[in-house]
Amino acid sequence: MQGRIGFRIQLLIAVLTAVVIFGTIGLMRTEGLPPFDAFYFVLVTIATVGFGDISPHTFPGKVITLVVILAGVGCFVAVAANTVEYFIAEREGAERLRKMNMLVGVFFSEIGTTLLRTFSAFDPEIAEIQNALVITDHWSRSDFAQAGSVITGHRTMIKSTSLDLVALNEFLSSNKPLMLTMLENPYLLEYETFTELMQALFHVTEELRVRSRLTDLPQADYAHLSNDISRVYGLLIREWLVYMQHLKENYPYLFSLAMRTNPFDTKASPFLT
Numbered sequence: 001m002q003g004r005i006g007f008r009i010q011l012l013i014a015v016l017t018a019v020v021i022f023g024t025i026g027l028m029r030t031e032g033l034p035p036f037d038a039f040y041f042v043l044v045t046i047a048t049v050g051f052g053d054i055s056p057h058t059f060p061g062k063v064i065t066l067v068v069i070l071a072g073v074g075c076f077v078a079v080a081a082n083t084v085e086y087f088i089a090e091r092e093g094a095e096r097l098r099k100m101n102m103l104v105g106v107f108f109s110e111i112g113t114t115l116l117r118t119f120s121a122f123d124p125e126i127a128e129i130q131n132a133l134v135i136t137d138h139w140s141r142s143d144f145a146q147a148g149s150v151i152t153g154h155r156t157m158i159k160s161t162s163l164d165l166v167a168l169n170e171f172l173s174s175n176k177p178l179m180l181t182m183l184e185n186p187y188l189l190e191y192e193t194f195t196e197l198m199q200a201l202f203h204v205t206e207e208l209r210v211r212s213r214l215t216d217l218p219q220a221d222y223a224h225l226s227n228d229i230s231r232v233y234g235l236l237i238r239e240w241l242v243y244m245q246h247l248k249e250n251y252p253y254l255f256s257l258a259m260r261t262n263p264f265d266t267k268a269s270p271f272l273t
Contacts, residue, residue, distance in 0.1 A: 005086045009079060016075040019068060020046070026064040031056055046072035100187040104194060104243050105254070107182060111175050111201075112236055117263035119233040122163060125156040126264075129237070133264040135244055137255070144245040151237050158233050160225035166215070169208040176205060193242075197235040204228045 023042035027033050033041065033054070041054045045068050056062045120126055132150040135143075172179075182188055183198050207228055208214060211221070240263075247255035262268040 030061040
């Protein structure tokens with residue numbers, strides 16, 4: 001929304017600038033006004049101040065003044081209205097983002113970090129990304145960007161045969177109400193990548209739930225579950241890194257705990273040393 005409003009403001013300012021230039025040059029030629037006087041007259045006309053100290057006397061000058069009034073005043077009012085709307089939308093957007101990240105924080109606290117710790121333990125290529133995800137309080141945006149590049153190229157398959165699917169099913173089932181609540185939340189619907197993660201995770205939950213047993217499955221079932229779990233794992237890493245950057249930039253005290261419970265840091269400990 002802010003992008004659309006910003007584009008409208010830019011377009012209106014461009015039109016308003018063109019009207020000012022047209023009116024100034026036109027009045028200089030038709031009324032013989034000095035450049036500053038012509039510019040001054042156009043501005044006070046557009047701003048609807050109209051002191052009356054300068055007025056057009058020729059027919060072409062009056063026509064130009066009418067154009068300035070009709071086009072300029074409308075653009076001026078529209079710029080003012082859209083600017084106010086932009087700042088209101090910006091404030092509302094910041095509030096939506098704050099509430100959205102609160103929900104993301106709840107997700108990682110209750111579900112996400114545990115799943116990352118579980119899945120990463122069975123990631124055969126964990127060494128490729130582990131060092132890149134040991135986040136410290138000295139990290140800058142460029143460090144997070146570099147880590148993002150590392151995980152983008154990380155493609156691995158979590159074998160479902162290595163996981164305790166019964167325990168995973170129990171964990172996800174116990175947290176299903178929370179996941180459903182998040183899927184229904186209007187703030188998260190605006191966060192497309194996190195919504196994608198929630199949909200993928202909910203799908204894994206349903207895949208596990210509908211099976212009458214989770215041991216001695218056919219190989220096709222294990223392969224299918226491996227694909228679904230690996231998809232969730234990749235999305236989890238991506239969203240976790242984004243969330244960690246958000247904490248680093250906005251909530252240092254929350255970031256401190258997140259660092260001490262980093263699922264990719266083998267030395268991480270909740271105890272302060």
